[in-house]
Amino acid sequence: MxxxxxxxxxxxxxxxxxxxxxxxxxxxxxxxxxxxxxxxxxxxxxxxSITELRHTVVGRAMEEFRAQLVDALLGRANLCAFVELGKSWVTYAKKKNDFYIVFYQKEYIETYERKISHFLRAAFERIFFTCELTDKELVQVERVITNYFRGNTNDFVESFDEEDLISDLEILYNGILQNFTKIAQ
CATH class of the missing domain: 1.10.10.60 (Homeodomain-like)
Structure with a gap:
């Protein structure tokens, strides 16, 4: 070329x-x-340097990942938005696995925080707007969901079952609602 x-x-x-x-x-x-x-x-x-190039390339991949997640949320709310976000997450993990697995490596965590975490917290704030989550609670939700996807990456790549994913996401969604719904006194 x-x-x-x-x-x-x-x-x-x-x-x-x-x-x-x-x-x-x-x-x-x-x-x-x-x-x-x-x-x-x-x-x-x-x-x-090659290190700078790697950071640039991983940062670009994170921007693509975030854009895909944004597209999944457009025009959706509540559980539907949560499920579509999850499906988009899995799609990216499958198609771009070599990038996806490095997102969580120590040397890229700051970039992940800037490019993905802040977006996810804003998305979860919108998805769970009825709960009126605090910043600390949004961080907890983001950590739970991120850990779910990180822990299941190999399963998604090897044998993805959309029905199982949707079921898991519905359980996570309802658990978050139940855990963080404020009781009016």
Whole structure:
């Protein structure tokens, strides 16, 4: 893929393709250079270090994940929004598993917090608006749901059953409602 004008966007797109093919640890500047038919040193102008490139690529993947979750919520509320959010989460975990599994690695947690966690808390605040959740409660909801999806990633990738997912999400949704519904006195 000989490129006449090398730029940061071309390098990032190539890097994302490589991660899709061989995982984050398979991302190497020499592989990008080979694919783009350029010399490795010319990439440093556009990427910085391989660590910086990995952070950029994972950040871009998180933005794509968040956009997919946003699309799932549009025009939906309550349980329907919660279920669609979950289905979209699983779809991303299946299709982009090499990215998805690194979202939770220690070196990317700050990026995850900025790009995903804040969005999820806002989404859960909207989904569970009748509960009037505090910030601490929103963090708890986000942690429970994130842990559910992280813990089931392999199951989603290997043998996804939508009916089981919907059933699990309904149980989680009702449990959250039951746990956080404020009793008017």
């Amino acid at each position: 000989k490129t006449s004008r090398l730029n940061k966007e071309i390098v990032i797109e190539c890097a994302m393709e490589l991660v899709d093919e061989s995982g984050i640890n398979g991302l190497r500047l020499n592989k990008i250079a080979e694919r783009l038919e350029v010399k490795s040193p010319s990439l440093y102008t556009h990427t910085g």
